[in-house]
Amino acid sequence: MDFTFTDDQLLFCKSVQEFLQQEVTPAAVRKSWELDTGRSDERWQQLVNLGVTAMLVPEQFGGLGMNELDFVLLAQACGQVALPEPLVETALVATPLLATLAQRDSRCASLLEKIATGERKIAIGHAANNLVCDAHVADFLLLPSGNQIHLVPRDQVKLVAQASVDPSRRLFAVEWSANDETCLVSGPEGVALLAATLNRGALGAAAQLIGLAEAMVQMTVKYTSDRHQFGKPIGSNQALKHHMANCAVKIEFAKPTLYRAAYTVSKRPVHADFAVSHAKVAAGEAALLAAKNSIQSHGAMGYTWECDLHIFMKRAWALDKFWGHAGFHKSRLHQWLMNPNAKIGADKTFGEQVA
Amino acid sequence: MDLNYTAEQIAFRKEVRSWLEQHVPARPLQSFDTKEGFEQHRQWEQTLAKGNWGMVTWPKEYGGRGCNLIEWLIFEEEYYRAQAPLRVNQNGIFLLGPTLMEYGTPEQKARFITKMASGEEMWAQGWSEPGAGSDMAAIRSKAIRDGDEYVINGQKVWSTRAVFADWVFCIFRTDPASDKHHGLSFIFVPLNAPGVTVRPIPQLNGLPGFAEIFFDDVRVPVANRLGNEGQGWNIAMSTAGFERGLMLRSPARFQETAKRLVALYREHRNDIVDLSIEDAVVKSFMDAEAYALATYQTASRLMSGGKIGPESSVNKIFWSELDQHMHETAMSILAARAELLPHSSAAGDVGTWLDGFLFAQSGPIYAGTNEIQRNIIAERMLGMPRK
Numbered sequence: 001m002d003f004t005f006t007d008d009q010l011l012f013c014k015s016v017q018e019f020l021q022q023e024v025t026p027a028a029v030r031k032s033w034e035l036d037t038g039r040s041d042e043r044w045q046q047l048v049n050l051g052v053t054a055m056l057v058p059e060q061f062g063g064l065g066m067n068e069l070d071f072v073l074l075a076q077a078c079g080q081v082a083l084p085e086p087l088v089e090t091a092l093v094a095t096p097l098l099a100t101l102a103q104r105d106s107r108c109a110s111l112l113e114k115i116a117t118g119e120r121k122i123a124i125g126h127a128a129n130n131l132v133c134d135a136h137v138a139d140f141l142l143l144p145s146g147n148q149i150h151l152v153p154r155d156q157v158k159l160v161a162q163a164s165v166d167p168s169r170r171l172f173a174v175e176w177s178a179n180d181e182t183c184l185v186s187g188p189e190g191v192a193l194l195a196a197t198l199n200r201g202a203l204g205a206a207a208q209l210i211g212l213a214e215a216m217v218q219m220t221v222k223y224t225s226d227r228h229q230f231g232k233p234i235g236s237n238q239a240l241k242h243h244m245a246n247c248a249v250k251i252e253f254a255k256p257t258l259y260r261a262a263y264t265v266s267k268r269p270v271h272a273d274f275a276v277s278h279a280k281v282a283a284g285e286a287a288l289l290a291a292k293n294s295i296q297s298h299g300a301m302g303y304t305w306e307c308d309l310h311i312f313m314k315r316a317w318a319l320d321k322f323w324g325h326a327g328f329h330k331s332r333l334h335q336w337l338m339n340p341n342a343k344i345g346a347d348k349t350f351g352e353q354v355a
Numbered sequence: 356m357d358l359n360y361t362a363e364q365i366a367f368r369k370e371v372r373s374w375l376e377q378h379v380p381a382r383p384l385q386s387f388d389t390k391e392g393f394e395q396h397r398q399w400e401q402t403l404a405k406g407n408w409g410m411v412t413w414p415k416e417y418g419g420r421g422c423n424l425i426e427w428l429i430f431e432e433e434y435y436r437a438q439a440p441l442r443v444n445q446n447g448i449f450l451l452g453p454t455l456m457e458y459g460t461p462e463q464k465a466r467f468i469t470k471m472a473s474g475e476e477m478w479a480q481g482w483s484e485p486g487a488g489s490d491m492a493a494i495r496s497k498a499i500r501d502g503d504e505y506v507i508n509g510q511k512v513w514s515t516r517a518v519f520a521d522w523v524f525c526i527f528r529t530d531p532a533s534d535k536h537h538g539l540s541f542i543f544v545p546l547n548a549p550g551v552t553v554r555p556i557p558q559l560n561g562l563p564g565f566a567e568i569f570f571d572d573v574r575v576p577v578a579n580r581l582g583n584e585g586q587g588w589n590i591a592m593s594t595a596g597f598e599r600g601l602m603l604r605s606p607a608r609f610q611e612t613a614k615r616l617v618a619l620y621r622e623h624r625n626d627i628v629d630l631s632i633e634d635a636v637v638k639s640f641m642d643a644e645a646y647a648l649a650t651y652q653t654a655s656r657l658m659s660g661g662k663i664g665p666e667s668s669v670n671k672i673f674w675s676e677l678d679q680h681m682h683e684t685a686m687s688i689l690a691a692r693a694e695l696l697p698h699s700s701a702a703g704d705v706g707t708w709l710d711g712f713l714f715a716q717s718g719p720i721y722a723g724t725n726e727i728q729r730n731i732i733a734e735r736m737l738g739m740p741r742k
């Protein structure tokens with residue numbers, strides 16, 4: 001029993017985090033809003049060079065052969081800077097799905113190799129979301145159709161852009177028709193893979209939500225230390241201190257649920273529904289509270305387009321509802337817990353473990 | 356990260372479980388806030404000590420087993436699962452014990468730890484005073500040096516279990532010219548010393564769970580001082596770290612309450628019309644689970660050389676509010692019967708929920724109020740301006 005990350009995991013995360021903090025400043029995020037695609041090819045290539053798109057690609061396809069647990073801290077770091085590029089959806093959600101199919105499907109195998117090198121981009125749809133993020137910059141789309149999953153070149157679909165409140169998010173309704181040629185998998189296996197995809201999507205969203213919450217608290221601590229009223233920093237007032245302390249409590253207790261979810265998805269996927277839903281609900285609550293308390297602590301400044309806070313707030317509001325809203329995940333928890341056979345109790349935090 | 360128990364850890368769990376199955380009293384003991392109940396609990400402590408289960412994390416020389424923190428968590432999980440009695444000597448074993456090991460002289464360790472572990476000597480904590488609650492640095496009770504002794508005058512209040520305990524560990528002002536957190540020292544006083552008067556204070560449930568202690572020219576040897584003169588504040592803060600941090604409230608306690616809450620809800624599900632109740636039950640369960648996960652995370656970190664920091668304040672807020680929420684939810688399920696004392700004939704299965712509900716009201720107050728914890732988090736963890 002050891003609930004810590006390895007030094008390697010922490011080190012890798014730190015190097016990527018440093019890059020992100022340096023490159024993906026609020027000013028840089030605003031700049032990407034001006035771009036047609038909203039996405040910086042240059043930044044994507046830099047991320048590829050750091051190896052992050054290759055992390056979950058199996059070694060035999062030119063990747064690093066890592067897992068969701070290795071990636072979860074990076075996903076959190078993406079949230080901390082509100083990264084506009086779809087790194088989490090690509091590396092943590094689409095890649096493992098392709099990897100599952102790559103052994104028997106050469107299309108998936110070759111696509112994986114090219115995702116690792118940055119030559120190809122992928123977007124992923126799911127019934128939980130309706131819309132597909134970043135479909136416009138993808139070469140291929142992974143799309144569900146009933147119990148099937150299809151791999152469709154972008155030039156075979158019609159994209160209808162849907163504007164989000166978060167100017168960083170680029171969402172599309174996808175019009176397409178399924179055919180045998182594009183179908184990768186169907187039947188019970190398709191259902192299982194779609195379910196696993198939902199869990200990875202929710203895991204990635206939860207990680208980003210926690211990162212976003214941390215960023216909002218950090219911004220607010222700085223703002224309330226600098227801004228003076230009544231001859232002293234507004235942050236010296238207890239009401240504001242307690243707003244931030246409440247966020248810290250939510251964040252600190254969401255984190256271990258996130259890390260358990262990442263572990264469970266990578267090591268015991270059959271038990272992942274419960275762990276992932278717990279993390280998604282806890283992370284969503286932390287991020288929503290951080291948004292609410294942060295805007296309040298900023299006063300009118302927080303209600304402006306100019307203040308960087310909305311970069312993070314809007315992402316939090318969006319991701320809280322993406323890959324399953326709170327109602328969806330809570331209902332999974334309810335079902336699990338209300339089952340008379342549910343194995344619960346102090347000795348079963350990590351499931352039933354007997355010799 | 357490896358969230359599997361090792362074969363040794365699983366074997367340890369089995370060993371704990373089977374010992375508890377054989378030894379936990381079949382019928383619940385009386386409240387330790389009654390004289391009889393206190394003695395029953397003292398005997399239980401002695402039973403634990405005889406099996407070397409009193410404080411599993413302590414070194415073997417003090418009656419422990421030298422267990423690491425993961426094993427401690429396993430022990431606690433089994434302990435609450437078995438519904439074993441609450442620990443009457445918790446102020447001693449969870450708070451003073453670890454502090455003694457860090458700051459005590461070899462003589463003090465030999466003298467005090469062993470008897471604490473064996474259940475022979477029960478401890479109370481004497482820090483708060485009428486004028487020093489949240490502002491503990493306002494302590495005014497004095498211990499003035501006179502040769503090899505201190506002469507103590509003043510008053511402590513809210514001292515848990517002091518009515519029946521044998522000793523109290525206190526913070527006194529040893530430098531009368533000092534103020535705030537300077538000039539304080541950490542001193543042990545036997546509660547039967549001449550000049551000590553203990554006045555019981557009934558709590559919400561009517562039982563004398565804490566007491567006021569008056570000191571009137573009480574003399575104790577200088578050897579009863581822990582650490583250096585004037586070091587009292589720092590030592591107290593490290594004790595408070597244990598109190599809020601890891602040891603005082605292990606997650607198993609809340610997980611077992613959550614489990615009982617789920618059972619209570621399932622039983623009454625068909626009569627419940629308030630749709631928010633099921634959500635509160637699930638939330639309680641998830642939060643108890645999150646507290647366990649966070650504790651495993653902290654334990655793992657401490658075992659690989661980390662130190663406990665401001666997370667002890669975050670913990671304290673979380674568990675105390677969780678406990679309140681769980682009991683509020685149980686009261687909502689019991690509805691009109693919730694107010695009934697368990698011996699009333701119409702009480703049905705109200706059980707210990709009301710008792711727990713009353714006690715849960717004190718969680719956000721003791722061990723440093725939650726408002727004070729929020730100040731600490733904002734200032735020391737997040738770096739917000741003090742003034």
Ligand SMILES: Cc1cc2nc3c(=O)[nH]c(=O)nc-3n(C[C@H](O)[C@H](O)[C@H](O)COP(=O)(O)OP(=O)(O)OC[C@H]3O[C@@H](n4cnc5c(N)ncnc54)[C@H](O)[C@@H]3O)c2cc1C
Pocket residue numbers: 238479480481482483487488489490512513514515516565717720721722723724725726727730
């Ligand atoms: C069940 C129980 C057991 C206890 N056991 C012991 C024991 O064994 N030994 C012992 O020494 N003490 C014990 N205490 C006392 C406990 O430590 C104090 O109650 C606590 O420190 C608060 O002090 P107070 O009660 O004087 O409240 P006060 O300090 O008067 O506080 C009253 C209210 O004002 C708020 N407040 C005060 N100052 C601030 C501030 N700066 N910012 C914001 N809000 C503030 C508090 O948060 C609280 O809500 C126990 C208390 C309880 C309830």
